[in-house]
Amino acid sequence: MYVAVKGGEKAIENAHAWLAEERRGSTDVTELSIAQIREQLSLAVNRVMAEGSLFDPDLAALAIKQARGDLIEAIFLVRAYRTTLPRFGYSNPVETGQMACDRRISATFKDAPGGQVLGSTFDYTHRLLDFKLAAEGEVPLAPESQPRSEPIPHIADFLQDEGIIQDEPTSDATPGDLTREPMEFPAGRPLRLQSLTRGDEGFVLGMAYSTQRGYARNHAFVGELRIGKVAVEMDIPELGFAIEIGEVELTECETVNQFKGSKTEPPQFTRGYGLVFGQSERKSIAMALVDRALRWGELGEENLGAPAQDEEFVLSHADNIQATGFLEHIKLPHYVDFQAELELVRKLRLETDGRTTPQEAAE
Amino acid sequence: MTDQTKTANSERQDWMGLLARAPEDVLMELWAEMGGHPRFEWLRSPEVGGVMVRGRTGGTGAPFNLGEVTVTRCTLVLQDGMVGHGYVQGRSKRKAEVAALIDALMQTESADEVRARVITPLGCRMQAVKTARAAKAAATKVEFFTMARGEN
Numbered sequence: 052m053y054v055a056v057k058g059g060e061k062a063i064e065n066a067h068a069w070l071a072e073e074r075r076g077s078t079d080v081t082e083l084s085i086a087q088i089r090e091q092l093s094l095a096v097n098r099v100m101a102e103g104s105l106f107d108p109d110l111a112a113l114a115i116k117q118a119r120g121d122l123i124e125a126i127f128l129v130r131a132y133r134t135t136l137p138r139f140g141y142s143n144p145v146e147t148g149q150m151a152c153d154r155r156i157s158a159t160f161k162d163a164p165g166g167q168v169l170g171s172t173f174d175y176t177h178r179l180l181d182f183k184l185a186a187e188g189e190v191p192l193a194p195e196s197q198p199r200s201e202p203i204p205h206i207a208d209f210l211q212d213e214g215i216i217q218d219e220p221t222s223d224a225t226p227g228d229l230t231r232e233p234m235e236f237p238a239g240r241p242l243r244l245q246s247l248t249r250g251d252e253g254f255v256l257g258m259a260y261s262t263q264r265g266y267a268r269n270h271a272f273v274g275e276l277r278i279g280k281v282a283v284e285m286d287i288p289e290l291g292f293a294i295e296i297g298e299v300e301l302t303e304c305e306t307v308n309q310f311k312g313s314k315t316e317p318p319q320f321t322r323g324y325g326l327v328f329g330q331s332e333r334k335s336i337a338m339a340l341v342d343r344a345l346r347w348g349e350l351g352e353e354n355l356g357a358p359a360q361d362e363e364f365v366l367s368h369a370d371n372i373q374a375t376g377f378l379e380h381i382k383l384p385h386y387v388d389f390q391a392e393l394e395l396v397r398k399l400r401l402e403t404d405g406r407t408t409p410q411e412a413a414e
Numbered sequence: 415m416t417d418q419t420k421t422a423n424s425e426r427q428d429w430m431g432l433l434a435r436a437p438e439d440v441l442m443e444l445w446a447e448m449g450g451h452p453r454f455e456w457l458r459s460p461e462v463g464g465v466m467v468r469g470r471t472g473g474t475g476a477p478f479n480l481g482e483v484t485v486t487r488c489t490l491v492l493q494d495g496m497v498g499h500g501y502v503q504g505r506s507k508r509k510a511e512v513a514a515l516i517d518a519l520m521q522t523e524s525a526d527e528v529r530a531r532v533i534t535p536l537g538c539r540m541q542a543v544k545t546a547r548a549a550k551a552a553a554t555k556v557e558f559f560t561m562a563r564g565e566n
Contacts, residue, residue: 104481105464107504136464139485144468144477151544153551161558169554196555198548205473219472226478228466240471241478248480282431283467283483283503290499292423295431296465296485297503305472326469328481 074119088112097300097329098122102371103129104230104249106299106328123251123371130372143293145281147303147326149202152279157206159272159307165203170278206275207305207322216307216320217350236363243345243366247338248327250369256333258359258369259340267344267357271323274307278330302327304335308343313351321350341365429520429533433513434502436536445512448531452492454515460488460500460507486510492518 075082089096089112099111103126111129118124154170157163169175171193210216226241234242247255262269282295304325312318323343325335344359346352354360368374433441445451464482471478488500488510498518500510519528 101481106467106481106483110484110505133464133482136462136482136484138482139463139465139487141466141479142468142483144470145480147469147473151548153547154554167556168551169556170551171554193550194553195546195549196552198545198552200545200548207472207474219470219475221470221474222476224476226468226476228479230466230479230482241476244469244471244478245480282435283465284431285465285501287499287501289489290426292427294427294434294501296434296501297483298435299467299483301469303473322472324472326473326480 074117083116085109085112085116088115094330095120095122097331098252098334099125099129101328101331101334102126102249102251103133105129105133123375127372127375140285142283142285142296145283145299145301147277147281147301148205150277150279150281150301150303152203152277153330154279155203155275155277157273157275159274160206160209163206163275164209168203203277205305207307210274210307210320214319217310217316217322219322234366236366237348238362238366240342240346240349243362244324244326244338244342246366246369247325247341250338251371251374252331252334252337254369254371254374255337255341258344258365259337261357262340262344262359267347267355267360269308269323269340269343271306271308271340271343273336273339274305274322276302276304276332276336278302278332300329302329302331302335304332304339306336306339306343310350315351321346426517426520430499430501430513430517432533432537432540433500433516436502436509436513436540438504438506438509440539441509441512441532441536444532444536445516448528452515452519454490454492454498454518456488456490457497458487458489460486460510462486462505462507488514490514490518492522494522496522 089108092112092115093108095115096108096111099114099122100106100108102122103111103114105111107129110132111125114125114128114132115122117128152165152168152170154172155165155168157167161167207216207219211218224241226245227239229242229245234246238246261267263271278300280298280300282298284293285296286293302325306323306325307320308323310316310319310321321343323339323341323346325338325342327335327338341359344357345362345365347354347360358364463485465485466482467480468477469480470476483503484505486500486502486505486507486509488507489497490500490511491497492515496518498514498516498521500512500514500517502509502513516528516532519525520533
């Protein structure tokens with residue numbers, strides 16, 4: 052029997068009013084502006100853009116404010132907004148080799164052409180709380196050196212020149228788009244990468260860590276990690292040529308993995324690839340490790356039954372909006388469902404009681 | 415396509431790309447300073463949308479979809495019949511309108527004035543910001559030196 056229930060409107064309205072008040076917090080404290088969030092919590096903004104799958108720092112900052120800093124809630128807001136946007140088209144693939152790098156490091160070649168450029172990194176900090184930040188104060192300007200304007204070559208190019216790393220054949224095949232068609236398995240590498248780049252950072256990190264701990268062991272070197280801005284170019288039909296329609300900050304990670312060779316491939320290095328919106332270093336390295344683990348099939352490696360090798364498992368659980376939607380819905384009213392379960396258990400109890408009673412009597 | 419159209423297209427690509435990436439406040443400031451804003455009619459009024467950005471596997475391989483970027487576009491026509499397109503990053507309809515007006519004007523005899531008063535200074539200011547970042551990055555480049563292990 053289905054029973055329609057109404058009610059609770061007033062309670063919901065009041066709950067939302069209180070939410071707005073709690074979001075604001077004490078009015079003795081200055082209200083946060085969108086610009087403050089965008090400028091001073093930029094890594095949170097980057098995460099919301101990456102997993103919200105929409106590059107727009109102001110929008111991500113607004114979402115963080117509205118969500119009271121709950122980043123998954125903020126990602127949800129951005130995803131919802133994204134679905135309202137008409138799709139103008141697809142860009143030409145970005146040229147990460149032309150990136151204006153703020154940071155570019157290689158863990159494999161000390162003297163890589165272009166050098167080891169640290170950028171504004173947390174690496175080599177002591178992870179001690181800095182109580183100076185609790186007080187307001189001027190920040191001294193960072194030192195400058197002679198800037199370079201020529202592009203920094205990819206590390207993989209050098210290995211490729213020697214023929215010792217697996218080739219990455221260029222193609223112009225139209226990739227699948229999981230915002231347009233539901234995911235089907237096997238997904239193929241382009242769809243896997245789309246899914247991983249918008250996947251939950253914690254989930255992708257955990258999967259990557261599992262490969263490092265020995266589940267589908269694949270010792271990865273960070274061949275290269277680079278962060279910086281690239282131009283986004285799109286063909287404009289009414290113009291008849293392509294123009295730059297903007298620029299995005301990206302983090303790119305390419306891992307170099309040892310590979311003993313298989314029936315079809317000679318011994319060589321193979322690659323894992325991570326590319327994420329914003330300065331998202333941890334996510335990008337994790338993405339590259341998981342990408343590499345998922346490539347076992349195309350490289351003719353053994354399926355060790357490790358979670359990170361299971362495409363369907365990884366891709367079906369990487370999306371935190373799908374996950375939280377399904378998880379959190381169970382807190383919403385299930386009165387009728389539960390009533391049915393309650394009836395069932397009571398009935399079973401009665402039957403069980405009916406059976407056990409004579410036995411107990413005999414003892 | 416003749417060489418002449420190629421050059422014309424490439425110049426137009428340059429200013430449209432610059433306008434797309436321009437910080438809105440700087441563009442608006444230069445535009446306001448120039449004055450003499452022409453009258454126009456909309457052919458397509460400003461519309462906010464998304465463009466799916468693509469990357470390539472390994473940076474050079476097969477394309478894949480990375481995520482979207484917000485873009486605002488519009489098309490207008492000046493009274494002399496010149497058509498301008500605005501395609502700008504972000505959600506500002508006002509910025510798209512100014513970009514389309516500049517695109518139209520850059521194809522008229524006002525081009526030199528618009529270039530001198532908006533395009534060139536805008537390009538210089540954006541380049542200065544880019545160079546300042548590159549200079550800070552350059553200062554974080556590691557200079558390795560070998561530790562001497564002593565005279566044995």
